[in-house]
Amino acid sequence: MAETTINPGTKRIAIVTGANKGIGFEICKQLASNGVRVVLTARDVRRGNEAVEKLKAAGCSDVFFHQLDVMDPTSIPALVDFIKTQFGKLDILVNNAGISGNIVSEEERRKLSVDQVCLGQRGRERRGVESRGMRSTDNGI
Numbered sequence: 001m002a003e004t005t006i007n008p009g010t011k012r013i014a015i016v017t018g019a020n021k022g023i024g025f026e027i028c029k030q031l032a033s034n035g036v037r038v039v040l041t042a043r044d045v046r047r048g049n050e051a052v053e054k055l056k057a058a059g060c061s062d063v064f065f066h067q068l069d070v071m072d073p074t075s076i077p078a079l080v081d082f083i084k085t086q087f088g089k090l091d092i093l094v095n096n097a098g099i100s101g102n103i104v105s106e107e108e109r110r111k112l113s114v115d116q117v118c119l120g121q122r123g124r125e126r127r128g129v130e131s132r133g134m135r136s137t138d139n140g141i
């Protein structure tokens with residue numbers, strides 16, 4: 001493992017996603033106030049840095065910022081690298097950034113069901129489920 005540049009000591013290391021405001025921000029504050037070293041992440045660099053400054057001003061000195069947009073897979077490796085090289089471990093992950101699912105119209109939903117049946121049927125044929133005498137569900141899954 002790469003040499004760490006910030007001595008983790010015996011402190012636990014936490015990542016909090018979507019932490020520049022709201023519940024995530026408060027979680028960072030509580031963790032840092034309880035002796036945990038916190039990596040506050042936010043999708044927006046300016047908002048994230050401002051949040052860290054706010055926590056520092058409130059007396060939480062062991063808080064670091066790293067950018068992370070949970071909807072952007074390309075932003076993940078940079079955070080992983082940061083944690084590995086700076087701390088060499090991760091103890092706590094608070095996945096606070098809530099992303100709701102896709103909004104699908106009724107028409108799209110109906111199309112989706114048809115596709116699922118087709119896929120299921122093809123899938124059954126491919127896997128030979130029925131030829132082995134197993135029962136499958138209506139949508140083939």
Ligand SMILES: NC(=O)c1ccc[n+]([C@@H]2O[C@H](COP(=O)([O-])OP(=O)(O)OC[C@H]3O[C@@H](n4cnc5c(N)ncnc54)[C@H](OP(=O)(O)O)[C@@H]3O)[C@@H](O)[C@H]2O)c1
Nearest residue numbers: 018019020021022023024043044068069070071096097098
């Ligand atoms: N508040 C409640 O009563 C309540 C109840 C049940 C569950 N929850 C859940 O608790 C979590 C936090 O709630 P909250 O009230 O603190 O919400 P909030 O004040 O709206 O804060 C949401 C945080 O998530 C960030 N975020 C949004 N999309 C993101 C993305 N793609 N990548 C990274 N960060 C992203 C936002 O960043 P930006 O500032 O850049 O938008 C913000 O920092 C959510 O998962 C929510 O669903 C909340």
